[in-house]
Amino acid sequence: MAEVIPFNGHYRHDHREPHGCFDAHLHIIDPDFPLIANQGYRPAFFTIEDYQKAVRGLDVRGGAVVSGSFQGTDQTWLLAALEALGGDFVGVTQLPDEVSNKRLLELDEAGVRAIRFNLRRGGHQDIGAMIRQARRVFDEVGWHCEIYADARELAPHLTLLRALPSMVIDHLGLSQEGLPTLLALVEAGAHVKATGFGRVSMNVPATLAAIADINPHALLFGTDLPGTRAPRPFRDSDIELLHNTLGDAHAMLALHDNAVALYRPRGSDSVA
Template structure:
């Protein structure tokens, strides 16, 4: 497992607001539930308790638990984590093609708010089928879709993707080569995870600034903990980078308000 460095001190500048941070991208890896080897990789455990310890001092007021490639379409771990973490947390899941409307409604009631497509780690490559499933899920339960891919590989599908009703791109689109495609999607209404700064091959401050210049409501902060397969995991300076790049007002949109508006956590009335 990548090294996780808990934040137990204070930011160099006191940027924290009363409503805290919403962690828009985290993984819970609970060995009590099924795990799948993906490309020869199986992650080390990272339980709810591990997550709470790793984020001690960050003033986390909710978050999005994201299903990884190594969890397939299993919902059992996700439902257990949502129950443990409470109503300010939501789920982002992977779904089988044959899932019923009734099951979608059950997951929505439990706090799941998005479907994820992992194009980066050997996942679905049929863009047409992906888009059909994303549209169906949006029509039934109003969820957006989240796409983990190098944005440069999305360029041939730009017209189709622009037509999606609601979409989020993970980890700043990963590459400098994908930046034009990423910004074109932002112009079409896509949101972008301000996450995984240790994963990307691009100028993070310049990319954050370019996205915020188009739409300051597009950025969604997340720790990406535990940082599986990342060259370096989240660190406290990533939050400071948001403030220094975006200014405090837009940074707090990215750190909290944008995510709450997008994910609609069950406890959001008490968070916002």
């Protein structure tokens, strides 16, 4: 294997030119917009400027701004962030069940590309309702759904989840016990976020390798910044781990190409 050398804060093999990364999971926590305490928790603010400073040197060329549990189903802050960041960034939002088709079209035009279901923090415990809403947004605007849950808790719903048209599982499914369920979903076409390495309870390299063995196009890199409630937030060596585990070609799929194909960013210049 060729020697691994650093460039701009992350890593490449010495025979391949870098082509940037797409950060498929980041949070913006803007003090200009109200937060909702979730289980008594309100995170510290993390502005666009804070994010840009944190990823300086990583050659970020776009990303997915993800709604947190503490932001509820409001998109005001998200639309402001997408406007400021530019068309290489997209949104992942939480929605009320009664959202109108007109609103879905407006959000899609603004760059929102996915609906998020946060089972981890007490939201959307009705799996049937979640499935119906996921199908609806896919049919109306072509969005995929993103599920934040311990994959072991998804096992009883595997048949229903396998039938979803497009799905992403956050943070490697969180647990070693959930790995069989996670891999079954990958076999059915699910994507998985290679994110939150400091919040999972599993062998991260082995999990990444197992997913890539099934489908190297399934993995989506993200920083998970600012790492709210994570015991250990993102660090640059997480990208080195991707290269060392997956090899150069598959790591670059996870770092950029897979996410761009899934999220379909609008493509105007960004400010990051």
